[in-house]
Amino acid sequence: MSSLEQTLSIIKPDAVERNLENKIKSFFTEKNLKILKSKKIKISKDEASEFYKVHQTKPFYDALCTYLSSGPIIVMILEGENAVLKNRELMGATDPSKAEEGTLRKMYGISIDKNSVHGSDSVENAKTEIGFFFK
Numbered sequence: 001m002s003s004l005e006q007t008l009s010i011i012k013p014d015a016v017e018r019n020l021e022n023k024i025k026s027f028f029t030e031k032n033l034k035i036l037k038s039k040k041i042k043i044s045k046d047e048a049s050e051f052y053k054v055h056q057t058k059p060f061y062d063a064l065c066t067y068l069s070s071g072p073i074i075v076m077i078l079e080g081e082n083a084v085l086k087n088r089e090l091m092g093a094t095d096p097s098k099a100e101e102g103t104l105r106k107m108y109g110i111s112i113d114k115n116s117v118h119g120s121d122s123v124e125n126a127k128t129e130i131g132f133f134f135k
């Protein structure tokens with residue numbers, strides 16, 4: 001079954017720093033995910049901690065929040081058929097060394113922390129995450 005969905009995508013500091021914004025955006029649009037909104041921002045550690053609060057009990061939480069707030073990021077609303085799952089397929093596994101060929105994290109990811117992109121993991125979380133960045 002297919003449904004028109006929106007999802008949140010973030011181009012993380014490691015990818016912004018390497019000027020991968022246009023390449024990553026083209027990758028999405030070529031795969032029929034439309035970029036409805038996009039903005040380049042820098043968030044504080046407190047904002048990153050709020051955004052990633054589902055991970056607050058994880059051992060990597062503090063480093064993750066420090067990292068997301070370490071430099072400019074691009075936040076985007078992507079729209080398309082089954083956009084949530086599709087974006088996750090296009091990103092590949094969280095750990096770039098385990099990601100499939102042709103996925104964004106395989107192509108650009110440096111490590112499990114510097115894995116270049118974030119994408120919402122469910123339709124419900126996509127709504128929350130979109131609301132977080134696009135009030």
Ligand code: CMP
Binds near residue numbers: 055114117
């Ligand atoms: P992301 O999809 O942005 O969601 C949470 C992030 O935590 C994840 O990408 C990784 O960059 C980061 N992370 C760091 N260590 C781990 C780990 N062991 N398991 C899952 N995610 C991790």
